[in-house]
Amino acid sequence: MDPTILYSDQYLTVFCKSLQCFTGVHSSILIRIDSAGATCHMCFIGRTGASSAASWIWRRMLRQVIHRGLKSSFYWLGLFVSRHPVFFLTVPAVLTIIFGFTVLSRFKPETDLEILVAPTHSLAKIERSLANSLFPVDQSKHKLYSDLHTPGRYGRLILLARSGGNILELAEQVLQVHKKVLDMRVNYKGFNYTFAHLCVLSHRDRRCLLDDIITIFEDIRLAVLSNSTFSKVPVSYPNTTLKDGRVSFIGHQLGGVALPVNSRDQQVKFARAIQITYYLRNLGPVVQDIISEKWESEFCKLVHQLATDSQELHILSLTSFSLWRDFHKTGVLAKSEVLVSLVLVLLAATISSSMRDCLRGKPFLGLLGVLTICIANVTAAGIFFISDGKFNSTLLGIPFFAMGKCGFVHGDCGDCM
Numbered sequence: 001m002d003p004t005i006l007y008s009d010q011y012l013t014v015f016c017k018s019l020q021c022f023t024g025v026h027s028s029i030l031i032r033i034d035s036a037g038a039t040c041h042m043c044f045i046g047r048t049g050a051s052s053a054a055s056w057i058w059r060r061m062l063r064q065v066i067h068r069g070l071k072s073s074f075y076w077l078g079l080f081v082s083r084h085p086v087f088f089l090t091v092p093a094v095l096t097i098i099f100g101f102t103v104l105s106r107f108k109p110e111t112d113l114e115i116l117v118a119p120t121h122s123l124a125k126i127e128r129s130l131a132n133s134l135f136p137v138d139q140s141k142h143k144l145y146s147d148l149h150t151p152g153r154y155g156r157l158i159l160l161a162r163s164g165g166n167i168l169e170l171a172e173q174v175l176q177v178h179k180k181v182l183d184m185r186v187n188y189k190g191f192n193y194t195f196a197h198l199c200v201l202s203h204r205d206r207r208c209l210l211d212d213i214i215t216i217f218e219d220i221r222l223a224v225l226s227n228s229t230f231s232k233v234p235v236s237y238p239n240t241t242l243k244d245g246r247v248s249f250i251g252h253q254l255g256g257v258a259l260p261v262n263s264r265d266q267q268v269k270f271a272r273a274i275q276i277t278y279y280l281r282n283l284g285p286v287v288q289d290i291i292s293e294k295w296e297s298e299f300c301k302l303v304h305q306l307a308t309d310s311q312e313l314h315i316l317s318l319t320s321f322s323l324w325r326d327f328h329k330t331g332v333l334a335k336s337e338v339l340v341s342l343v344l345v346l347l348a349a350t351i352s353s354s355m356r357d358c359l360r361g362k363p364f365l366g367l368l369g370v371l372t373i374c375i376a377n378v379t380a381a382g383i384f385f386i387s388d389g390k391f392n393s394t395l396l397g398i399p400f401f402a403m404g405k406c407g408f409v410h411g412d413c414g415d416c417m
Contacts, residue, residue, distance in 0.1 A: 096375050099382020110390035111324055152282035153292045153320045155299040157181065160273040160314040167256075167271050168235075171220040173312055174274060178214060181278065184302055186295045193291055200279045211276050213253040215242055235268040296321055328392075341400060346370055373399065 081088050110116060118124065159174055161167045167174070185192040199208035219233045234241070237259060238251030256272025278299075280292040296319040303317035346367060353366030377399045385391075 092375070092379075096379050099379045099386075102382040102386055103378065106385040108385070108390045109328055110392040111321065116327070116392055153280040153289070153296060155181070155278045155280075155296055156318040157276040157278075157303065158273060158316040158318070159276075160316070162312055162314060164272070165312070167254075167274050168220060168268070170312055171217045171224065173310070174217055175214075175221060177306055177310075177313070177315065178276060180302065180306065181299065184295075184298055186291060186298050188287075188291050188294060193295065195278060195280075195295070198280045198288070198292055198295055200281055209279060211253050212240075212242060212246075212248040213250055213274060213276065216240070216250070217274075219243065236266045237268045293321065345400070 114122075114125065157177065159167065159170075159177065161170055182195050185194055187193075196208060201207065202209050216233065216235055223229065223232045235250075235254075237254065237257050239247055239249055241247050253275050254268065254271050254273075255275060256270075257268055258270040259266055260269055280295065282289060282292065300317050300319060300322075303315055307313075307315040349366035349370045350363045353361065354363045355361035
């Protein structure tokens with residue numbers, strides 16, 4: 001028998017090899033001996049069990065070494081803090097106040113959804129940048145918007161006839177809404193800007209690019225004013241021919257279309273809705289992007305007002321920041337849940353630190369631990385915003401992860417001690 005002896009602070013483990021067991025199978029015997037020398041456990045294990053037992057021994061020893069190092073380090077840290085109480089009471093409090101004011105003054109939400117959902121080295125971003133450089137987006141606005149690499153900044157109107165009516169019969173009302181959008185003004189540093197100042201320009205005549213469905217509705221209005229009906233204006237679907245001879249795709253601009261049965265001309269007689277998109281330039285300076293963002297905000301307010309006043313149309317809006325606005329609202333809607341969670345954490349910290357023995361129970365210590373984590377989170381948030389970080393609602397859960405992790409570590413340390 002060739003024993004290998006490994007030392008541990010609580011017991012000796014004698015790992016015997018090359019032992020013939022009573023079963024006649026080549027096995028190993030694991031004997032655990034306490035510090036007094038009395039045998040406390042004996043079991044017969046095979047070759048696989050021997051390797052697993054050895055790995056368990058090494059893990060146990062490694063955990064004890066790490067525990068000793070951490071215990072010694074925190075002992076000297078606590079000793080150092082106790083010898084300098086004034087410094088560790090004033091300096092952290094001053095830093096927390098400074099960084100807390102930084103959070104209030106430099107708070108900025110993240111408005112780019114791509115940064116939230118895609119990494120900076122995303123191949124999609126690189127490929128889109130290449131596509132935009134080779135195929136300029138402003139030359140494709142009159143095409144189907146889903147074919148664009150990215151729509152940029154835009155405002156979109158969806159007008160639906162009430163009570164299942166025909167939107168083609170409401171050309172005058174549709175064009176009135178369209179005119180109000182074009183006349184809408186945005187004030188920035190004393191100057192008023194309209195859609196004409198911010199729109200994407202056509203390379204042919206340097207005019208604002210608008211959907212071709214606007215031209216069709218203007219022709220319908222002229223036909224109605226001349227005592228004709230809208231059916232006198234030929235509108236085919238999904239491709240239609242305009243007055244200037246161009247063939248335009250309007251499949252994404254006219255919705256709920258009903259075509260006559262057994263007809264070759266495919267002339268539109270009925271449609272439920274119309275969609276108009278107002279594209280804004282997004283390749284200019286930062287100031288122009290700020291103005292475009294204000295235009296989108298005013299656009300949403302205008303559409304909400306028009307939807308309230310209109311008796312014949314359902315009016316809906318969509319902008320480039322609509323998804324971000326809904327995403328950002330999750331932080332606002334989660335306020336009550338965050339407060340309830342904080343109260344539950346405080347309650348759990350108090351109960352877990354309380355005991356029947358008044359001398360051993362330390363409920364205020366649990367509350368102080370939660371308060372310490374909150375102060376650390378405020379300080380970390382201040383450092384985050386000083387380094388030009390931007391807030392998004394996914395960061396709301398980080399403080400609770402920190403509290404849960406601290407509680408988990410505290411429980412482990414209590415078991416170890």
